[in-house]
Structure formats: structure tokens, C-alpha cells
Amino acid sequence: MKTLMMLASAVALAMPAAAQPAAPDSAARPAFDAARAFGARESLTQVSLSPDGTRIAYVAPFGARGSAIYVAPVDGSAVPVRVGTTDGKPDRVRSCRWASATRLLCSVSGIIGNPRLTNISRMIAMDADGGNVAVVAQPGTGRELLGSTGFGGSVIDWNPGVEGSVLMLRGYVPEYDTGTRLAQTKRGLGVDLIDVTTMKVRNVEQPAEDASEYLTDGRGQVRIIGRAVLRDGYSTGRRLYYFRRKGNRxxxxxxxxxxxxxxxxxxxxxxxxxxxxxxxxxxRHQGRMALFSKALDGSGTETLVYAHPEVDVGGLVRIGRNRRVVGVSYATDKSYVHYFDPAISALRRMLTRALPNLPMIDVVDSSEDEKRMLVWAGSDTDPGRYFLFDRDSKQLSELMLVRPELEAVAMGTMRPVSYPAADGTMIPGYLTLPPGSTGKNLPAIVLPHGGPGARDYWGFDWLSQYFASQGFAVLQPNFRGSAGYGDAWFQRNGFRDWRVAIGDVNDAGRWLVKQGIADPAQLGILGWSYGGYAALQSAVIEPGLFKRVVAIAPVTDLDKLKSDSEGYSDFVVVSRFVGAGPHVAEGSPARHAAKITAPVLMFHGDLDLNVAVGQARLMQDKMKAAGRPSELVEYPGLDHYLDDSAARETLLRKSAAFLKGGPAD
Known part of the structure; x- marks a missing residue:
């Protein structure tokens, strides 16, 4: 997320604390509406298990755009109780975790400002019944020179060894001179120990202007600091890391x-x-990301822990309130975990046997003693569900569904496939066919992912499953320029090497036709973010291949992408990522709108910090000037993710009608 160099004054993000039980679902269910069901926000976005393993706290939708916090006993002895809400205008609850057995600590944030946008966040503590609500106060007394920092802090250690306290990364902004010694003069990121009941604060690490990251040992000791190398207030992308030996400052x-x-x-x-x-x-190890360890005793000894011969290591797998490392993840055709901890590895095998139809399994939280574990499990055809696993009794109890409205809906199987690019390179991807389909002569969609430094994974995808339910075959290509497949596959990235990336995307469409899967007269393309860019640029370089183009929050001009970042701390990083040269003009679809022959439909939120709404507006203006059919749907008050059930329902309904060749009703 971008951070303004000069932060606007902070806004108060209030959260009601009146507790009330969740309303029972007693109303008769209406007839199934696919756009409404697939477009609905997930019924819960984050779940946390209390330290004693007896209660959960979770975040759920509230109203059109807001968020609600619920607390419930895991044994089902009482209905969930709503203990706090936000309205989503602009504040939403992003996460809520147990800071102690009786107190919750929740992150609330929202995007403000027009046209200069910034994300404002705050941490809010409350009792498990919604009482004693308190905002974790910003450092200082409220007389900051540049206004209160928009960054409300983040927890870097949930178990620092002091009961009821957490270690937080916090932003400091200097204050006006008040004529006393009370003015706060420090600037930058520091670390504070926060008592979540009394709200008392003790500084642990003094703030530093160049500090960008702190790592703790999970036991309350800060052992590593990352310092950003700045130029004229902008991050250059370089970061210097330092460590402390045990018992040394x-x-x-x-x-x-x-x-x-x-x-x-x-x-x-x-x-x-x-x-x-x-x-x-x-x-990096042999051209791919691998996991290494480095000794913190001063010897500097580096050891290769795990490398995969085909793909990058994706990230660490951690568990418990201390967030201890138990394994590492990676993805080939599907996602896998290599465990270091034999007990957790055995636990995973046990859960796999108990849930044979839900191969995607993740331990998302645990009790303090790790005897009770909160488990999420899902698949390509199951959006996911949460379970409580008791390691002593070996009992596994289902708690809740992520998308209950899709529980009885038939889904299309997501199948790993590969297809040849023009130069013979085999491109991996995922093909989803309509349930019960013959898989031949279908309306079809190529669905390139965002990023471009990202990739698609096997698993439930609400976009591809919705379109499969509407009779479309959906192909999600991991084109060259995607992350996760090593340096040679990533190349210089999907903007600098857009010709290769977009060529792979177009080859996906040709393959669908050649295999007889797609009806060439009903072949479309839809993408979000970089995927929206790919959809538009594909129509520039090969007009007529895709008969309809849908672009959601698309990049449309690469020079504008760089200038949109001016005034934000990542301006230099974005500029270097995009680069300079002929590829910028040649790879900007807004500059070649006249070459596009297919009708275009775009969607964009006007509070998008990732891709400014001006990108879609520019494309719309250029399409109209060229006399090309195009429509732009703007969503006031929504960000890059359009996290609003009504907005997503409209997006799905209009896109399906449009891609089938009709008007975008």
C-alpha cells in the first residue's frame, strides 16, 4: 500500500461497541441468483482463536460495505455476538485478534482524500463482549507538524512475555514547539510495548526516519531492523538489514x-x-527463490534450508501465538508445504485423511499451548470452511463456512493444463469448464491475473466459477512475467517485457480455439489490474482474436502509472519497475485505442490506491475519440478490490451479458 510523503490530518475511525447477537437466518431463501451469490462478500474474512482455545473472534460483512466483529464459543453453546461495527465509509475492520484471553486488538482502516488518496489506519482494543473500547493513541499530543500519521501501527509480536501486552510498530511525527518540554520531536518508525487493557505505552525501539521493518524472535526481543535507503524522501528500493546478538543491544x-x-x-x-x-x-538459488537460514551469532553462516527444482519457494508456514516457523510453501500445479516440524507434519497428514475432499489445509491459529487448532480447508470446488481440531481428543469439529450461499451449488473442476506459446514454450495455467459440460464449442474467457509480479493458483476462484456457472470455459494462464517460476520465467517483468507476456495471453485464446473448447465467435478476455491491462493490450496487438474485452481497474498508460506515484514513497521503485524506452509508448493501450476493434467494458473504483481511476478514464476518453465502442462503470467510494457485494454483483451480471454478445445490462 502506498504511503503519502506528506500525510493528511488523521480522521477518527469510530467503532460502535454495542453488543448484540447475530440475527437468525429465518427468512425464506429467494431463488438462486448466480451473480448475487458469487458476487457476495465472504461471510467471514479473518478468524482468530482465543489463547485458551474456547472462543473465536471473526470479521464479517456489515451492511453494504462495512465490517462487523463477532465473538462466539467454539462449542456452539451460544450464538455469535456482534461486538463492534464499522460502516465502510471509509473505515473497515481489516483484522481482529486476541491480544489476551479477554481483550481483542483490531485494525481498522479506510482510504480518504481526493484526488490525493491515502490510507488511514488505527488499532482499536476492546473487551471480548464489546466493552471498554479504546483507540491505541498515536505517539505525541496531537500537535504534529504534518498532521497525525496515517499509519496506526501494526503488531509485530503477539506474545512478548508481558501478559496482556503486544509489541507494535508505530509511526512518530514531530510536533509544534509548545513552549514546554512536552513536544514530541521524534520522527520515523519505532517499536512500543502496548498494554491493551490500560493502554500504557513503553518505548522499546526509538523511532528512526529510515526504519522500515523490525523483526522479533516471537518472545518480545527485537533482533533485526530493516533500514530503507532514501533519496529526496523517496524509497530507492534498497534496504539495509542489521541484527543483534543474544543479550546485546x-x-x-x-x-x-x-x-x-x-x-x-x-x-x-x-x-x-x-x-x-x-x-x-x-x-536466490540457481535462478529461483529458496529458503536459507543465517546465523545470528556473528559468524554470518548461511545454510540452504529448502529449494525446489522447478518453482520458487513461496513463503514461510508459521503457527501459534509466537508465530514459530514450521515449514515452507511452494506451488507447482497445486500448492504444497514442506514441513520442518515432525509433529505438525504428522498433524497435516492426519487432517488430510480426515478431509479427503478438501486438500487445501491451513492451520490459521492455535491456543497458547497449541493443543487446540483453528484449521481452514478448501478446494477448487469448495470456497472453504473452518474447523476446530483438538489434538488431545483427536476431534475435528466444523465451525463455519466461508461462503454459505454457495454450499449446494455445483462448481466446475479447475484442471491444471499447459499450452504452447508461439515460440514453443509450454505455458502453465488452469482450465475451468462449466459443470456437466462436454467441454467443446463453448463461449470462453481468457482470464489473465493481476500483478504482474503474481501468479494464479489452484483453488476456488469466485470469478472463474461464476463464469463457469454461466456456461463459459475459463483459462487462467501463468504467462511469462508471472512470479513463482524463477528468474528466467519472470524475465524483466510483465511491463518491460509486455510483448512476451501479452503474446502468451493471446496464445491462450488461440489454444482454446484449436482444442475445440472455445467457439471462436464467442471468445472473450477479462482481467483485473494488470490483467485488465493485458486484456486491453491483447486487443491492441491482435484485433479480432477476442470478440469482447472486460478490464477491471486496468493500467492503460505506463508513463501515467509512473506519474500517478509521484508524491508517494514508492515513486522511484514504480518508475524503475516500469522503466523507460520505446516499450512504454508501444505498451500503453490508451495510446493505441484506434487499433482496438472489439467492444470494451471497464470497471473502476474512484478510491483506488493501486491503479488510479484516471487510468480507466483516460482509456474511455481515447476509445470515444477513436469512435470505438466502450463503457466505463465507476464505483464511488470503492478501492482497487471493489469489496462491495452490490458492486460485484453488478460487475458479474453486466460482464456476463456483455461477453455473451449482448448489451452490458
């Missing part, structure tokens, strides 16, 4: 990383194992 050099270098060979620390006295981090 002195910082020593650990590594230096560069986010603008796609083949950066440096060690990037992610977590600390205090028992082994090492840092876990990612580092």
Missing part, C-alpha cells in the same frame, strides 16, 4: 536487498528462530 550488518533488481542475490530476512538463534529468509 548493538546493531551489526546482516544483508542488503534491492527491490528494483529482479535478480537480487541478497538474503532477505523474514523470521527468527530464537531456539536455533537463526534468521530465516529468502535468497
Amino acid at each position: 548493538n546493531w551489526e550488518a546482516l544483508s542488503e536487498t534491492d527491490a528494483t533488481n529482479p535478480t537480487d542475490p541478497a538474503f532477505d530476512p523474514y523470521a527468527i528462530d530464537p531456539a536455533l538463534d537463526i534468521a530465516y529468509g529468502m535468497k
Whole structure:
């Protein structure tokens, strides 16, 4: 998320605390409406298990755009109780976790400002029944020179060894001189110990202007600091890491990383194992990201922990309130975990046997003693459900569904496939066919992912499943420029090497036709973010291949993408990522609107911090000037993700009608 160099004054994000039970679902169910069901926001977005393992707290939709916090006993002895709400205008609850057995600590944020947007966040503490609500106060007394920082802090250690307290990363802004010694003069990110009941604060790490990251050992000790290398107030993408030895307060050099270098060979620390006295981090190994450890005893010894011969290591798998590292994830055709912890590995095998139809399993939280575990499980045809697993009794109890409105709906199987690009390279992807379909001569959609430094994964996808329910075959290509397949596959990224990336996307459409899956007269393309860019640019370089184009929150001009970042801290990083040269003009669909022959439908929120709404407005203006059929649907008050059930329902309904060749009703 971007951060303004000069933050606007903070807004108060209030949260009602009146507790009330969740309303029973006694109304008769209406006839099934696919756009409404698939477009609905997930019934819960984040779940946390109390330290004693007896209660859960979860975040659920509230109203059109807001959020609600519920608390419920895991044994089902009482209905969930709503203990707090936000209205989503602009504030939403992003997460809510147990800071102690009786107190919750929740992150609330919202995007404000027009035209200059910024994200304002605050941390709010409350009792488990919704009482004693308190905002974790910003450092200082409210007389900040540049206005209160928009960053409300984030927890970096939930179990620092002081009962009822957490370690938080917090932003400091200097204050006006009040004529007393009370003015706060510090600037930058520091670490504070916060008592979530009394709201008392004790500084642990002094704020520093260049500080960008702190890592703890999960036991309350800050052992690593990341310092951003700045230029004229902008981040250059370089970061210097330092560490402390056990029992020592002195910082020593650990590594230096560069986010603008796609083949950066440096060690990037992610977590600390205090028992082994090492840092876990990612580092390139034979052209792919691998997991290494680095000793924190001063020897600097690096050890390869795990590397996969075909794909990048994706990230760490962690567990418990101490967030201890138990394994590492990676994805080939499907997602997998390599476990270091034999007990957790055995637990995973046990859960796999108990849930044979839900191969995607994740332990999302646990009790303090790790005897009770909160487990999420899902598949390509199941949006997911939460379970409580008792390791002593070996009992597994289902708690709730992520998308109850889709529980009895037939889904299309997502099948890993590969197809040849024009140069013979085999491109991996996922094909979803309509349930019960013959798989031949269907209306079809190529659905390129966002990023471009991302990839698609096997699993439930609400977009592809909706269109499959409407009779479409859907192909999601992991084109060259996608992340996760190593440096050679990523190349310079999907903007600098857009010709290769977009060529792979177009080859996906040709393959669907050649295989007899797609009716060539009903072949369309739909994408979100970079995927929206890919949809538009594909229509520029090969007019007529795709008969209809849908672009959601698309990038349309690469120079504008860079200028849109001016005034934000990541301006230099974005500029280097996009680069300069002929590819910028040649790869900007808004500059070639006259070449597009297919009708275009676009959607964009006007509070989009990732891709400014001006990108879609520019494309719409250029299409109209060229006399090309195009429609832009704007959503006031929504960000990049259009996280609003009504907005998504409209998006799905209009897109399906449009892609079938009719008007976007």
C-alpha cells in the first residue's frame, strides 16, 4: 500500500461497541441468483482463536460495505455476538485478534482524500463482549507538524512475555514547539510495548526516519531492523538489514536487498528462530527463490534450508501465538508445504485423511499451548470452511463456512493444463469448464491475473466459477512475467517485457480455439489490474482474436502509472519497475485505442490506491475519440478490490451479458 510523503490530518475511525447477537437466518431463501451469490462478500474474512482455545473472534460483512466483529464459543453453546461495527465509509475492520484471553486488538482502516488518496489506519482494543473500547493513541499530543500519521501501527509480536501486552510498530511525527518540554520531536518508525487493557505505552525501539521493518524472535526481543535507503524522501528500493546478538543491544550488518533488481542475490530476512538463534529468509538459488537460514551469532553462516527444482519457494508456514516457523510453501500445479516440524507434519497428514475432499489445509491459529487448532480447508470446488481440531481428543469439529450461499451449488473442476506459446514454450495455467459440460464449442474467457509480479493458483476462484456457472470455459494462464517460476520465467517483468507476456495471453485464446473448447465467435478476455491491462493490450496487438474485452481497474498508460506515484514513497521503485524506452509508448493501450476493434467494458473504483481511476478514464476518453465502442462503470467510494457485494454483483451480471454478445445490462 502506498504511503503519502506528506500525510493528511488523521480522521477518527469510530467503532460502535454495542453488543448484540447475530440475527437468525429465518427468512425464506429467494431463488438462486448466480451473480448475487458469487458476487457476495465472504461471510467471514479473518478468524482468530482465543489463547485458551474456547472462543473465536471473526470479521464479517456489515451492511453494504462495512465490517462487523463477532465473538462466539467454539462449542456452539451460544450464538455469535456482534461486538463492534464499522460502516465502510471509509473505515473497515481489516483484522481482529486476541491480544489476551479477554481483550481483542483490531485494525481498522479506510482510504480518504481526493484526488490525493491515502490510507488511514488505527488499532482499536476492546473487551471480548464489546466493552471498554479504546483507540491505541498515536505517539505525541496531537500537535504534529504534518498532521497525525496515517499509519496506526501494526503488531509485530503477539506474545512478548508481558501478559496482556503486544509489541507494535508505530509511526512518530514531530510536533509544534509548545513552549514546554512536552513536544514530541521524534520522527520515523519505532517499536512500543502496548498494554491493551490500560493502554500504557513503553518505548522499546526509538523511532528512526529510515526504519522500515523490525523483526522479533516471537518472545518480545527485537533482533533485526530493516533500514530503507532514501533519496529526496523517496524509497530507492534498497534496504539495509542489521541484527543483534543474544543479550546485546548493538546493531551489526546482516544483508542488503534491492527491490528494483529482479535478480537480487541478497538474503532477505523474514523470521527468527530464537531456539536455533537463526534468521530465516529468502535468497536466490540457481535462478529461483529458496529458503536459507543465517546465523545470528556473528559468524554470518548461511545454510540452504529448502529449494525446489522447478518453482520458487513461496513463503514461510508459521503457527501459534509466537508465530514459530514450521515449514515452507511452494506451488507447482497445486500448492504444497514442506514441513520442518515432525509433529505438525504428522498433524497435516492426519487432517488430510480426515478431509479427503478438501486438500487445501491451513492451520490459521492455535491456543497458547497449541493443543487446540483453528484449521481452514478448501478446494477448487469448495470456497472453504473452518474447523476446530483438538489434538488431545483427536476431534475435528466444523465451525463455519466461508461462503454459505454457495454450499449446494455445483462448481466446475479447475484442471491444471499447459499450452504452447508461439515460440514453443509450454505455458502453465488452469482450465475451468462449466459443470456437466462436454467441454467443446463453448463461449470462453481468457482470464489473465493481476500483478504482474503474481501468479494464479489452484483453488476456488469466485470469478472463474461464476463464469463457469454461466456456461463459459475459463483459462487462467501463468504467462511469462508471472512470479513463482524463477528468474528466467519472470524475465524483466510483465511491463518491460509486455510483448512476451501479452503474446502468451493471446496464445491462450488461440489454444482454446484449436482444442475445440472455445467457439471462436464467442471468445472473450477479462482481467483485473494488470490483467485488465493485458486484456486491453491483447486487443491492441491482435484485433479480432477476442470478440469482447472486460478490464477491471486496468493500467492503460505506463508513463501515467509512473506519474500517478509521484508524491508517494514508492515513486522511484514504480518508475524503475516500469522503466523507460520505446516499450512504454508501444505498451500503453490508451495510446493505441484506434487499433482496438472489439467492444470494451471497464470497471473502476474512484478510491483506488493501486491503479488510479484516471487510468480507466483516460482509456474511455481515447476509445470515444477513436469512435470505438466502450463503457466505463465507476464505483464511488470503492478501492482497487471493489469489496462491495452490490458492486460485484453488478460487475458479474453486466460482464456476463456483455461477453455473451449482448448489451452490458
